[in-house]
Amino acid sequence: MKKKSTSSVALLAALASFGLPGAAAFADDHPQDQPLVVGSDFGVAPWMVRGAAGPEGFGVDLITAIAKKIGRPSVDVQDINFSGLFAALFSKRIEFTVNPLNITQERSEKMLYTEPFFATGNGFLVRKGEKLESLDGLKGQVLAVNRGTISDTWATQNADKYGFEVQRYETFPDSVQAVITHRAFTALNEIPTTVYAASKNPAIEVGFKDFNGRNFGYAFRYGDEAYRDKVESAIECLKQDGTLAQLYEKWYGEKAAEGTALTTVYAGYGAPGFKGYDDKPHDLACN
Incomplete structure (x- = not known):
């Protein structure tokens, strides 16, 4: 302190x-x-x-x-x-x-x-065997999101651009279930979340990863x-x-990449480039 x-x-x-x-x-x-x-x-x-x-x-x-x-x-x-x-x-x-x-x-x-x-980005879950090779593959499809999340914001901003319909659910598991039951083509969430979900459920897989520099x-x-x-x-x-x-x-289940937010200690307090950031340097006193 x-x-x-x-x-x-x-x-x-x-x-x-x-x-x-x-x-x-x-x-x-x-x-x-x-x-x-x-x-x-x-x-x-x-x-x-x-x-x-x-x-x-x-x-x-x-x-x-x-x-x-x-x-x-x-x-x-x-x-x-x-x-x-x-x-x-x-x-x-x-x-x-x-x-x-x-x-x-x-x-x-x-x-x-x-x-x-923690570094992240957009992960798109699809049913096992389905293909989604790029964002252009969303055209004419239904995309499920967890209401109020950054995924919801991205979907709202990009629905017209890529031509997809948005379905909103209160929890991530509900959006995944929408994909499994054919109510939606894909469920959008953070990349690490979708990778983990796909590793635990043989009915789904990660169709596309969009790394975009976001952090938690x-x-x-x-x-x-x-x-x-x-x-x-x-x-x-x-x-x-x-x-x-x-x-x-x-x-x-994988090693943290060096140089990401998982391992980088930033100068000052707060998120650099955002409101509330205090750039005054400080020394760590770790016990």
């Missing part, structure tokens, strides 16, 4: 006295002796799924490791459909999001991001910069000591 000057401490106290984000908000919203309360859609394997003993997956292992780094006693992951996730964040039902959330300019106007820690990050409320920085420092330490790469290999 960055050291605060005497004037900074006084400013935080003044902000707290007016009910604005500051020291009091930090303590009230993130009680150090209580479980870390975060939110994610449980329907995105292998990021986070409901297991016999509770949620499990890459995202669970990651936030558990982060909680340990920042000194929280445990983690309480709330299962929230993606369409309701941001409302849960802004109403303070959760402290921050831990779902596979794309960093976008539009979202950064409303939410405060950590630095990127956690999202916080504006005014929560101090806690965002604390969590991001933990993420950076997990990159530095190789934990993040190990978790990726454990859950996705």
